[in-house]
Amino acid sequence: MPTNEEYNWYAIRVTYNREMKVKHEMDARHIENFLPMKYRIRMRGERRIKEKVPAIHNLIFIYTTKENLQEIKQTTTLPIRYIMNKETNSPITIPSKQMQS
DSSP, X not given: OOOOOOEEEEEEEESTTOHHHHHHHHHHTTXXXXXXXEEXXXXXXXXXXXXXXXXXXXXXXXXXXXXXXXXXXXXXSSOEEEOEETTTTEEOEEOHHHHHO
């Protein structure tokens, strides 16, 4: 059944440093998402350990429709929230061109 729903990249706030859990859930649901990552070096005793961690804490980008995102918010146990545009009082969407770069 074709729909006219518009797909957008939504900036989603994730609380309590659960970015990776949200990413894994979106992957399991086959929903495109992007979690900016960076490498961090930390010391464990005398050893240096290089690990991949979220570059921006509490933020993940999800590519879906507004209706689907609303359903995800209602069915997940993870705390996710829209980042809102205060002027328009609507969820912030990121243009695909910006997400590609």
